[in-house]
Amino acid sequence: MGETIALNDLLKLAGACTSGGAGKALVASGQVRVDGLSEARKTCKIRAGQTVEIGTLQIRVLRKHGATGPGERAKS
Secondary structure (H helix, E strand, C coil), X not given: CCCEEEHHHHHHHCCCCCCHHHHHHHHXXXXXXXXXXXXXXXXXXXXXXXXXXXXXXXXXXXXXXXXXXXXXXXXX
């Protein structure tokens, strides 16, 4: 179906926290919003096109270069 990343792992990769466990704690604290809505699922799957916010930090998830989404074909 498409590539996803767990929310806690995204927070770690974006530098919002130091580890996946710290990312889970950040989500559990109620400080994380996905597409403008509060998110309590620590490992919810985040897809390209979604926006994650923690305070003033905004993470916009982009599709990997060369990847295709649902219903799209790779260009030759």
